[in-house]
Amino acid sequence: MSWQEWKKRLGLELPVRSAHFLLPTVALELEPGFVAGARLDDASRQVQRVAVQELQVGALAPSPNKPNIADDAAMRRTIVEVAELVSNGGGRLGLLIPDLSVRVALLQFETLPEGRREAESLVRWRMREFLPFAPEEARISYQVLMKEPSSLEVLALAVRGSVLAEYEAALEGINGGAALVLPASVALLPLLPEDAAGQLLLHLCPGALTAVVVTLNRVRYWRTRPLDAGAGTDSREEVAREAARVLATCQDHLNVPVQNVWFCARPPATAEMKDALAKTLGRELRPLAGSFAQATALPAGEREAFQHFGMPFAGLLANLIERR
Secondary structure, three states, rough: OOOOEEOOOOOOOOOOOOOOOOOOOEEEEEEEEEEEEEEEEEEEEEEEEEEEEEOOOOOOOOOOOOOOOOOOHHHHHHHHHHHHHHHOOOOEEEEEEEEEEEEEEEEEOOOOOOOOOOOOHHHHHHHHHOOOHHHEEEEEEEEEEEEEEEEEEEEEEEHHHHHHHHHHHHHHOOOOEEEEEEEHHHHHHHOOOOOOOOEEEEEEEOOOOEEEEEOEEEEEEEEEEEOOOOOOHHHHHHHHHHHHHHHHHHHHHHHOOOOEEEEEEEOOOOOOHHHHHHHHHHEEEEEEEOOHHHHHHOOOOHHHHHHHHHHHHHHOHHHHHHHO
């Protein structure tokens, strides 16, 4: 799947027509338990460096409406360590934040106003039922997925301004701040094949499971669920139940037949987790993987980190490649 255009940063006062995607030179991802970073090269379409550092337990607690960063010092220290390993001190910075910090909705409209402010105000008003905070506090970004003469469909993202400000503050002094902010699962979408049949993506990160269903280049379903037991072995039954619920919803209520189930777990899932998922869903799990040609420039010691944590970075590159 290719997300053809996206606003460069959540909530910026940009025109309604989204800015063309610009590949960040350096991308950082912040998740409970780890911070990952990569240096991306536009010309060679390669991941040139990858680094992953463990983040102190409890330092980051993603939430759409509460403070996310519980330990500023630990967060800042880990970000700086990763940035020093992958950054050459300049270029655009991309930031991937936890899915749990962002509210995502599929919205139907008859039409959108031509004016930028009017269109954003309408999307914001429609997002209100999905937000656990006042709509006026939201930073909004959206993409038109489908447009017909009498209807259009929008994929809308909302982040509370105070939450986004926490992440921005944590990046202070690093490559001039973030020029692109996305939830991590959005970065994975370009790795899905373009197919008329439904493609189910299951993205497991510490404390959350995101399920996305796509047909062709159209997102049909999106749900991020917090996991009570975290992302360890003890959560395998919870993850399997949630995945089965999503599969049933898409096939029985949305009439979207799911052909393939793609699974991306970071850190890598245990064999027991994958077996439980496959058994519950009654189908093979396909590993979501970027092109390893994108990693040929990596030092040998960093290739494993790319395979285990770097799929969102591969997705950023894949989106650029598809646009060319």
